Amino acid sequence: xxxxxxxxxxxxxxxxIEKNLALRVQETNSSDSYLVFGRGILHLSILVETMRRExxxxxxxxxxxxxxxxxxxxxxxxxxxxxLVPDEFTGRVIDIVTLRKGEFFNQETKNDRMMLEFIxxxxxxxxxRNAILTATEGEAIIAHRFKEFAPLKGEIKIRNNGAxxxxxxxxxxxxxxxxxxxxxxxxLNTNEEIYAGQVIGENSRAGDMVVNVCKTKKLTNVRxxxxxxxxxxxxxxRFSLEEFMEIIREDEYLEITPRSLRLRKILLNENDxxxxxxxxxx
Numbered sequence: 227x228x229x230x231x232x233x234x235x236x237x238x239x240x241x242x243i244e245k246n247l248a249l250r251v252q253e254t255n256s257s258d259s260y261l262v263f264g265r266g267i268l269h270l271s272i273l274v275e276t277m278r279r280e281x282x283x284x285x286x287x288x289x290x291x292x293x294x295x296x297x298x299x300x301x302x303x304x305x306x307x308x309x310l311v312p313d314e315f316t317g318r319v320i321d322i323v324t325l326r327k328g329e330f331f332n333q334e335t336k337n338d339r340m341m342l343e344f345i346x347x348x349x350x351x352x353x354x355r356n357a358i359l360t361a362t363e364g365e366a367i368i369a370h371r372f373k374e375f376a377p378l379k380g381e382i383k384i385r386n387n388g389a390x391x392x393x394x395x396x397x398x399x400x401x402x403x404x405x406x407x408x409x410x411x412x413x414l415n416t417n418e419e420i421y422a423g424q425v426i427g428e429n430s431r432a433g434d435m436v437v438n439v440c441k442t443k444k445l446t447n448v449r450x451x452x453x454x455x456x457x458x459x460x461x462x463x464r465f466s467l468e469e470f471m472e473i474i475r476e477d478e479y480l481e482i483t484p485r486s487l488r489l490r491k492i493l494l495n496e497n498d499x500x501x502x503x504x505x506x507x508x
Contacts, residue, residue, distance in 0.1 A: 227283025227483050232258040235284055238277060249273065263292070267352060271468040278467075278482050285479040289471055291348045294375055301375040303348040308341060309358065310367040316340050318361040326350035327379045345373065353384050353472035384473065388434040390427035391491060392420045396440035404457045406437050412462050413489070414439075423494025425478060428463070436496055 229238070239251045239260060250263040264270040267289060274286065294301045307328065309319050319342055320330055328346035335341070351370055358366045390410050400416040412427035420426055420439070429435050465473070470487055474480050477499075481488040493499045 228281030230283045235282065236260065238280075238282060242273060246273070267468055267471050271471055274471075274482060275467055278484055281484055283483045285481050286471065286474065287479060288474045288476050289352065293378065296375075300378040302378050304345060304373045304376045305348050305351060305370045306373045307344040307346055307351070307354075307368070307370045309344070310336060310339050310341050311358075311362050312338070312365050313340050315362040315365060316342065319358055319366065322354070322357050322361060323350075326354065326382055326384075347376075347379050347382065348372070350382050350384075353469075356469060356472065386432065388429035388432055389425045389475075389478075389489075389491075390429050391434055391436045391496075392422055392424045392426050392440075393436045393438040393496070394440045395421040398426070398439045399442055400457055400459060401443045402439040402441045403459055405441075406439060407460065409435060409437060411460070412439075413465070415462055416459065421490075421494070423491045423496075425489035425491065 229235070235258075239262065243249050243251055248265050248269065252261040252263070254261060262270065262273075264273070270289065277284075291303055307323065309323075311319050316333075323342075323344050323346060324330060326346060327350055328344040330342065330344050332343040333340060334343075355368055358368060387410070390406075390412065396419075398414050398416055398418045398420055403412060403416060406412075408430070410427050410430040414420060414426050426437075426439060465487070467482075467487060470480050470489065474489070477492055479490050479492055481490055491499060493502055
């Protein structure tokens with residue numbers, strides 16, 4: 227990136243709030259980090275993408291909704307959610323929303339579609355649109371708006387599966403990815419440069435797993451022409467900036483550069499993550 231220092235970042239953020247009235251910037255105890263308040267993931271992602279194209283390089287933490295404390299009780303924003311979907315996908319949508327602490331309260335028929343109405347925490351809205359569109363093959367129409375503040379509803383898991391984390395710094399080897407393909411789905415292409423602590427895929431199970439995709443095939447005296455050419459890998463998962471922002475966990479950063487987007491653990495070293503213990507919740 228062209229602009230990489232905290233001074234550049236601070237000047238750019240304070241310049242933005244002069245014209246972007248819905249944005250608010252707050253300094254933290256650390257001189258190189260800032261809290262940025264906006265009107266949602268889309269609003270913040272527009273700012274991030276603009277800064278990225280201007281040559282800024284920085285890292286994002288997990289987006290969080292604003293929690294209020296009233297008489298010692300924590301309150302969170304609640305939203306009304308309306309989903310218009312073909313009848314055959316109704317069950318899938320209800321399952322997805324209720325798993326995120328959503329409350330289903332009304333159902334109506336609109337022409338050849340079902341209109342489903344829910345009440346759910348704003349925290350659960352993060353990443354919901356992509357989950358519903360995937361489950362309904364792109365057929366769903368989704369709308370939501372703020373309703374009220376209500377007592378905090380407890381933990382909501384946006385990502386149920388764990389992460390695949392790179393063990394080493396180097397080049398992603400096709401053979402290594404192929405050998406680990408049953409462990410989960412990868413975010414990277416073959417021969418892509420990676421570093422230790424980078425999140426390179428999604429584990430097929432709960433819990434994080436450290437893997438080595440830089441491992442080359444062990445050579446033997448036996449040779450077979452064209453053997454490696456037969457390796458067929460599934461295409462990697464590619465996220466947009468907005469989609470990446472929706473899946474960041476509390477113990478992760480999203481690395482923003484003009485050339486790439488990378489998800490990484492805050493603590494890159496595996497031993498440091500183990501020593502940190504329960505400091506972060508996955």
